[in-house]
Amino acid sequence: METSILLVFILIGVTVVLFVTEFFPVDKIAFFIIAALIVSQLTTAEEAISGFSNPAVITILALMILAVALEDNGVIEWLTQLIKKLKILPLILLTPAFMIVSATISSFISTTAVVIIFLKIVSQLAERYNFSATKLLMPISFAGILGGSCTLMGTSTNLIVNAVAQQAGVASFSFFEFTWYGLIFLAVGIVFMSVASHFLPKDKNTDLQTTYDIESYIFTVKVSETSDLKGKSISEVQFISEELATPLKLIRDKKVINAPGKYIEIKTGDNLVLMSSFEHINTIVQQHDLIINEKRRESQKNTFGDGDIAAQSDMTYIELLILPGSHLIGNTLKKIRKMSLNGAYPIAIKKRKNLRNTTERLIRKNIKDIRIKPGDRLLIELQEQHINKLRAIDNVAILNQHDYSRQTPKRRKITALLILLGVIGLASSSFLSILSASVLGVAAMLLFRLISLENIYHRINWQIIFLLAGMIPLGIAMSNSGADLWISDQLQNLLTNQPSYVVIGLLLGITMILSGFISNNATAIILTPVAIGLAAGLNLEVKPFILAVLFGANFSFFTPVGYQTNTLIYGTGLYKFKHFLVIGGLLTIVLWVCGTVILTKAL
Structure with missing residues (x-):
């Protein structure tokens, strides 16, 4: 084995460990990867930073901006009101109905944004109609993942796999090219989770x-x-x-x-x-x-003034779930207390569970120095009549049973929705690429003054952008060093004369397992070149191999850390790791068997 190949494997190994342990934030890990590639000379400096100009990364950025525009102009709230009408269904039909809606929307809008919508809706409906939110949130999250796998713009993973394949000389996927496969997987997932949801824990105490x-x-x-x-x-x-x-x-x-x-x-x-x-x-x-919280009175006085007597009474406690992209991420509790939270005063923190988050570790850190991460929860205190002001805090979910309404002119809602439909229409008709259509969509939002770039900079999930920008050059390093071909050769030697279903099944299974522990995007970037090389070495059709990586990287169900939506619902505290391991693990096995059969027939 050449030294350069060994260096690539060491770098990948270290990266996987950092992702699994969450020792550093993912954006910091991405920068370390870029620096390591330059120092080790596995890539040139220009190649090491090429991820920032990659078409897939820019496309994902544009789609994030469109999602923010939809939220700001009331389209997301519109969808929320429509989804709430599903409450008239009996509980036995509620799970598949919510899963179908979640999957449908996730095919065109960020899956994370969709699950955030349901996170708020389900908690409200569970309190009002006395059913368990735990029976719905996991199926909804899984359906969002499956729905996002149905179209080229459904998830960032699909766009990344397509971009890496294009760089390797493979013809680009069309918008709906693998939709039928995705729909089959979705149907299997809906049937499975409709049954499995009965074995999820009950939690009717939502107060x-x-x-x-x-x-x-x-x-x-x-x-x-x-x-x-x-x-x-x-x-x-x-x-x-x-x-x-x-x-x-x-x-x-x-x-x-x-x-x-x-x-x-x-x-x-x-x-x-x-x-x-x-x-x-x-x-x-x-x-x-x-x-x-002795400082809260001073905070209220500065916010409401001396004349507001009510500010000294009728205080209530609200729980905020920190979502990806929140400007609170990375700040300490001490710093957040000095920031403007619209009259709210943070008094406590609940950390999302991970391998490094232990009681001993918290003991050694001052509570005020503990940094906020996605999935953490803040307990805040504020005057009850000012709860509505919390809507102005971006990328947090309010985990209380309150109804919020914001008046948005109907003209703005319709215009924003038409722009989204225009982006989908242009991209799906192949008249324009997804990159071109999404950039034009952002330009249209700006033209009609539906968004202001200054107001959305802090609302973009830059962690994903930097993660992709750091991982894409790692794929280039695999190609430069020949590591991808080396792995493909080893697999080819192992799988020569083996039935095609064994080859596809092994590739799909490895991808699923790896995506359960590290980012699905990182998994796709590492394994897509391997899949292309393996298909070429075995003289088989390449696209089923690429689809094995695409679907396998998306289908992260058996851990709560492989996919953002799983992390969000895990952060609510309603589920334990074992629920993902058992329910998600069984779903993974079912989809692995199903995927092996379907993709083998496509060869």
Whole structure:
């Protein structure tokens, strides 16, 4: 094996580990990849940054802007109202109906945006009509993934696979070229999840104060002069001994004691960092005269003014789910408290579970220094009549049962929707490429003043853009070094004289497994050149091999980290990892068998 090939494999291995452990944000990993490619001379500097000008990346950026425009002009809210009408269906039909709607919209609009819509709708309907949201959210997420696989513009993965294949000299896919395959997979998924949804957990308690488990949130409370805790040791505190709250650290005179021992005496002015549920912490604060958020009054005063007496009362707690693209991502709780949140004051944080997010790790960090990531949740406090102002905060989901309405002129809704339909029509008719059609769509939105670029810069999910820009050159490095051909040769030697269904099945299975642990886009970039080389070496039709990577990279169901929509519903806390492993794993196996049969017949 040549040194350059070995270097590529080492770089891919390190990248996979970083993705799985989430040691760094994905955009930072992308920059590290670019730098590593330049230093190792696996690519030229120009090739290392070529991802930023890749047509697929620009297309994805334009489609993101169109999605923001649809939301700003009320089209998404329009869809929301139409979807809510499905509540008249009996519960047995609600799952397949929601899945069909989710899949249909996801074929043309960002799957993540679609799942965000349903995340809000389902939580409202579950409270109002007394059914379990857990029975719907996972099927909806999976349907969005399957629906996005039906058209060329359905997901960024499809566009990336098509772009990599084009660079290798393969003819481009047309807009609906693989739609029939996608529809078959969708039908299988709907039937499977309609049955499997009955085995998902029930959770009818959607009220904010009753849905949190122990160790849900991290709070900082201050011991007041009148608190009965002063003078007591940690072991003498009843709520600690009864395990209603876990003390992570004690802060005294700016000195931090991590995991304070049971003999440490509590004094006035001490700050205790506790991990507990909202319900328990609320009771603890009231019973022991603790201060949970002493700065909030000053925040309210600055926001509403001295004359607003109501600002000092009728306070309510709201839970915000942080979505990809939020301007809060990367900020610490301390910094967010200084930012404008439209009168809301963040008092606690709940971290999304991952391999690195452990209690020990949280103990070693000051709560104010913990950075926000997609899937995290903030507990905020604000005046009840100002809840509507939270709509102005971009890319967050409000996980409370409130109805919000925003008046948008009907003319703007219709114009924005017609522009989207125009983009779809031009791209699907092959009159223009998806890149050309999407760029023209953005230009039309600007022309009719439906969007302002200055207002959407902070709402684009730049992490995806930088991830793609960093991973695409890695594919170039595989080609430059011959790593893709080396892998193809090894597979060819292994699979020579094997039936074609074994070859397709192996490629599809490997892709599915890899996409469960790292980004589906990264999986597609790594394996598409391998699939093309393998098809050429075995003298077989190349497009079924490319489709095996396309569908396999999209079909990430058995973990909550391989696809953004799974991460979002996992972040709600309604599901455990085992639910994805069992339900998603079985669906993966069913689709793997189905895909192997269908794609083998296409050879």
